Amino acid sequence: xxxxxxxxxxxxxxxxxxxxxxxxxxxxxxxxxxxxxxxxxxxxxxxxxxxxxxxxxxxxxxxxxxxxxxxxxxxxxxxxxxxxxxxxxxxxxxxxxxxxxxxxxxxxxxxxxxxxxxxxxxxxxxxxxxxxxxxxxxxxxxxxxxxxxxxxxxxxxxxxxxxxxxxxxxxxxxxxxxxxxxxxxxxxxxxxxxxxxxxxxxxxxxxxxxxxxxxxxxxxxxxxxxxxxxxxxxxxxxxxxxxxxxxxxxxxxxxxxxxxxxxxxxxxxxxxxxxxxxxxxxxxxxxxxxxxxxxxxxxxxxxxxxxxxxxxxxxxxxxxxxxxxxxxxxxxxxxxxxxxxxxxxxxxxxxxxx
Ligand code: LMR
Numbered sequence: 001x002x003x004x005x006x007x008x009x010x011x012x013x014x015x016x017x018x019x020x021x022x023x024x025x026x027x028x029x030x031x032x033x034x035x036x037x038x039x040x041x042x043x044x045x046x047x048x049x050x051x052x053x054x055x056x057x058x059x060x061x062x063x064x065x066x067x068x069x070x071x072x073x074x075x076x077x078x079x080x081x082x083x084x085x086x087x088x089x090x091x092x093x094x095x096x097x098x099x100x101x102x103x104x105x106x107x108x109x110x111x112x113x114x115x116x117x118x119x120x121x122x123x124x125x126x127x128x129x130x131x132x133x134x135x136x137x138x139x140x141x142x143x144x145x146x147x148x149x150x151x152x153x154x155x156x157x158x159x160x161x162x163x164x165x166x167x168x169x170x171x172x173x174x175x176x177x178x179x180x181x182x183x184x185x186x187x188x189x190x191x192x193x194x195x196x197x198x199x200x201x202x203x204x205x206x207x208x209x210x211x212x213x214x215x216x217x218x219x220x221x222x223x224x225x226x227x228x229x230x231x232x233x234x235x236x237x238x239x240x241x242x243x244x245x246x247x248x249x250x251x252x253x254x255x256x257x258x259x260x261x262x263x264x265x266x267x268x269x270x271x272x273x274x275x276x277x278x279x280x281x282x283x284x285x286x287x288x289x290x291x292x293x294x295x296x297x298x299x300x301x302x303x304x305x306x307x308x309x310x311x312x313x314x315x316x317x318x319x320x321x322x323x324x325x326x327x328x329x330x331x332x333x334x335x336x337x338x339x340x341x342x343x344x345x346x347x348x349x350x351x352x353x354x
Contacts, residue, residue, distance in 0.1 A: 029060035029091040033106040033145075035137065036113025037065035037095070038074025040265065041154065045110060045272040046078060050087040054276040056284065062092035066102035067113060099137075103144035108283075110275055111137065111165070114155025116266045123156040123213050123256070124347055131351045134161040138168020147172055150319070152278055153179045154271065158212045159295045159309040160347040166297065166309075167352075175321070178282070179295025181216070181311035183267070183274035184208040187255045188218045191248055196237055202226055203234065207313040208252075208293035209333070210304070210340025211347075216311065217336035218252040220244060222327060245332070286315045291324050302329060303337060308344040 032049055034042045046063055048054065055061060063082065067075050079095040096102045103109075114130040117123055133155070141149060149172060153162040158179040166177040188206045193199065202225050209217040223234040238244060251258075259267045281292050291313040298310040301323050313324040329337070 027059055029062045030055065030107040031062045031064055031094075031105055033064040033066060033102060033109040035066045035102075035109070035111050036155065038067045038071040038078055039112060039116075040268040041112045041271050041275075042067075043078055044269050045112070045275055046082060047085065048272055048276050050082055050085060050090045052089050053273075054279050055089075056280070057089075060089050060091045062094065063090065064102050064104075064106055065093065065095040066099070067097060069097040072097055099140040100144055103137075103140040106145050106149055108279060109141070109145065109149055109151045110279070111151065111153045111155055111161070113137075114161065117156060117260070119257075119260050119264075123158075124160075124343075124350075126156050127160060127347060127350055130155055130157070130161055131164055134164040135168050138165040141165065141169040142171050145172070149176060150279070150282060151177045152275060152282075153177065153295075153309075154275060156212070157347055159311070159344060160351050162295060162309040163297075163307075163348060164351055174297045177297070177309070178278070178321070179212060179309045179311070180271070180275060180278055181208045181212050181293045181295045182278040183271055184212060184216055184218065184252055184255070184311075185293040186270070186274050186277065188220075188248075188252045191251055192220065192223070192234060192238075195243075195248075196225065196234070198225060198227075204231075204290050205313070206293070207291070208311045209302075209337050210311055211344050212295065212311065213340070213343060214253045214257075215336075215340040215343045216253055217333060217340055218249050219333055219336075220248070221330055221333065222313075282316050282321060283319055285317050291315050294321055296321055296323070301325070302327070303334065303341070305341045305345050308341070308348055310341065310344060 036042050049061055065075050075095045079093045082093055114133055115126055117126055155161055162177045162179040166174045185206055185208050189200050189203045192203050204224050204226050206223045207219040220234050224231040286292055293311050294314045295309045295311045298304045298306055298308050300306040304310045314321040
């Protein structure tokens with residue numbers, strides 16, 4: 001009798017697994033555009049998406065790979081390698097240098113195609129070259145993409161490029177255009193985990209405020225370590241405000257430049273990882289009681305300027321982001337928010353009046 005019930009249990013498990021597999025397989029694939037897809041970030045990112053790192057292990061994808069006509073060989077090569085990966089979730093590849101093909105009906109878009117900075121440059125120095133690209137691509141969204149498309153801008157200066165994109169795609173809700181500051185958020189978590197010698201996933205509610213630039217404000221005032229259902233404020237665990245206000249903040253603000261100095265090219269794999277985290281949390285939701293940092297359209301929350309893309313603490317549910325409200329800011333943070341907000345206004349003036 002015992003062995004019979006054991007077999008029955010086993011059969012039941014198999015039936016459940018089969019049912020789940022049938023359900024998963026019936027999911028419609030989503031179309032994901034990557035611009036600059038033959039570049040380093042695009043190359044790394046497309047494989048992560050095909051492996052399920054962005055949408056989870058049950059969501060099939062069709063990748064739309066876009067680049068400039070002179071990169072057609074690179075695009076073809078990435079597409080060939082993706083085919084060679086024989087990924088379970090990859091249901092199709094569209095590679096094209098024609099925006100009418102690449103932007104057509106996409107559900108999600110990751111905007112990596114832009115000139116990267118080199119040593120000695122600030123990200124905003126790229127505005128004069130990259131603003132044109134984003135102006136043009138905003139129009140492609142307006143004409144070819146689904147009106148529900150969700151967009152993450154990676155090419156620098158990411159916040160202002162996202163603003164340009166949104167302004168050139170008036171038929172799509174502003175809320176659908178976001179800028180990547182999850183990279184800075186993850187960098188902050190990494191620094192804190194190293195300092196406290198704890199696992200990364202125990203650190204919750206770091207905030208990156210403002211611009212993805214050296215004026216950004218990495219803030220740990222509400223950051224906690226969660227361990228066995230207890231929470232401990234990171235600030236009191238570190239117990240060294242000087243380290244936080246100087247070393248920690250500077251390291252996070254200047255990490256992009258430090259990577260360029262070390263590798264001679266800007267960050268690739270950590271950026272692709274952060275893009276996956278950004279999109280996954282936006283689409284699937286942030287865990288209960290936790291927030292992440294995203295560059296989103298500002299309506300003046302926390303005294304930030306309006307009509308700029310500003311990084312805020314956000315929670316996500318049902319595919320919508322929402323800025324966390326009612327946080328009390330320290331005088332130190334208020335000063336830093338004013339500085340990064342001013343820079344975003346300057347970038348906006350440069351971008352719109354060129
Ligand atoms: C980064 O933060 O690594 C990227 O924005 C690349 C750069 O220019 O710093």
